[in-house]
Amino acid sequence: MKFLAASLLASLAFMPLSIHAREVRVYSGRHYNTDRQSYKAFTEQTGIKVRLIEASGISLVERLKREGSNTKADVIILVDAARINNAAKAGLFQPIASSKLKSEVPSRYRDPGNRWFGLTRRVRAIVVNPNVVNPAKVRTYAQLASPDLKGKLCLRNRKNVYNQSLVADQLALRGEASTKAWLKGVTANVAQPYFSGDIGLIRAVAQGKCGVGVVNHYYLARMLSGVNGTKDQQLARQVSIVMPNPAHVNISAAAVSRYAKNKPEAIQLIEFLASPNGSAGLAGPTYEFPLRGVGSSTYLKGMTKFTPDNVTVSQLSAFNPQAIRLMAQAGWK
Template sequence: MRKFVMLFAAIALFLVETGAYAGGEVVVYSARKEHLIKPLFDQFTKDTGIKVIYTTDKAPVLLQKILAEGKNTRADILMTVDAGNLWHAAEQGVLQPIKSGTLNSNIPEHLKDPKKRWFGLSVRARTIIYDSRDVQPDELSTYADLSNPKWENELCLRTSKKVYNRSLVAMLIAEKGYVETLDIVRGWVNNLAMKPTSGDTKVIEAILAGKCNVGVVNSYYLGRFVDKNGEIPVKIFWANQNSTGTHVNVSGAGVTKYAKNKENAVKLIEWLSGEKAQKIFAELNHEYPANPESKVSKLLAEWGTFKQNVINVSLAGELQDEAIKLMDEAGYK
């Protein structure tokens, strides 16, 4: 009898540690805000019966938390914005490769880690916006062209301290090399109409107030702004359409190295890559679906289609340190 009890206890422990209970809850550490993830998790639970427990914080805080917790981490999934953050987490050893035909099929190659440690789940284009009262679309072309002296005192940018512009510069380094990218960023600095802002919304507001005529933002910031304020004269322009395509980045997720419920964690990420979840992503925040079979929000459809730069977004992380060095050298604050 005693042997039977010990055997039963061992089996139960194995089931708990491997998350083998069909309804085993999934724990997510998310750098995405609650209002952007709760509707997704609620729908996943409704569809599958699998409960999702989540905690939110900034990406660096969550990464350090997982590292500090080590084998005892509660996190099954790390979800965060920007491929730079995802790459950094993977390189710190907190994520494990995912074997999933569903994810490989749903997510294009340039939007996932080459080693399959993380997958992009939504896409944001970082592109040019302009004041349609003073600028015509045919005056715009590329990120590099914003360094042209014709834009002197007309450019607004977000601070270099945030990851989004660091990732954009990292991708420019990947395409053009350090020296040419340095010239471009120096040109941006020379053309600034005001100090770099703390956020993309402030770039939109500055253009609207007539403080500058052109800027660079993540597309969903303009979508949010239009949702809140109605039609405005600040318009979107898809950069680099006659060459490499517009720079895109992702929000994404990976399974942690010491996930207690790997099976259901993979199920959640797979579900997030499917059409139902991709539609929710699009409608909640005007992000583009990572799954090319999914539809965009009504507003994004009105903006039209654009060519994405298909260089792998993992380079945003791989070249991040070079980008930071370059931006500092260029005087981009």
């Protein structure tokens, strides 16, 4: 025993003190437990440990600003195009040169200045209760303003970035006057109080409290898969989904923190997550779409045929303040 302890001490004495495991610290606003599988796969492949801090997107951005150069964050992952671009504009990221990311992330899903790169995609879709509204009457976002839908439309509140980005998308496509008219029609159709989440909204559509609503497609897929329990699964089966064509596509994306202490590891992690396998690995369990293609889940039935419109992520960010202002003016609560 004594001998063992002595030899252990002796071998420790020869170990340089500075050696420590390589690691990368991630601040993530993606609220999906299944992402941990992807981090685990990365660690297995590279030996680099991932330390994860999860928080809502807004608080992550605030935290980064507060921490400044003392931040522990190496990689920042956020959902919503406008949010990630606004964080880039606030100087929280640093540009990264990676030919791998340039070739693997389609240009529409990455920053022209190389400060952030898309990882997964989601479509703002229309959910319908066919007993209340004929799905054929709501094939486009424009039709949500139709007077036929008076008292039948449900919306999530204005604070939600997903709807802000949808309105910014419409501003980029149709300009201010037309978007204002659209918002007037849309808000006039709302009967129920504005919702605070997409899942509550889908439940209300399923129960016929609303005829039609707007949600990210993966919330319906999650309910259909049963991860939220059998009650939500039953409700989800009452609902039809319409993928508007062209569709407003949003992303989750990753960036290297301006003050990253582990920059090479940070770049390596983002390259891993944005690769075809990495993107599919993140998107599969959450029913998002990878950067290319649509995956193969049966719960995405009826959701995979969509053509993204040609609005860029930078446009969504640029139109965000105007979108919020017009939503408020139109009475979008």
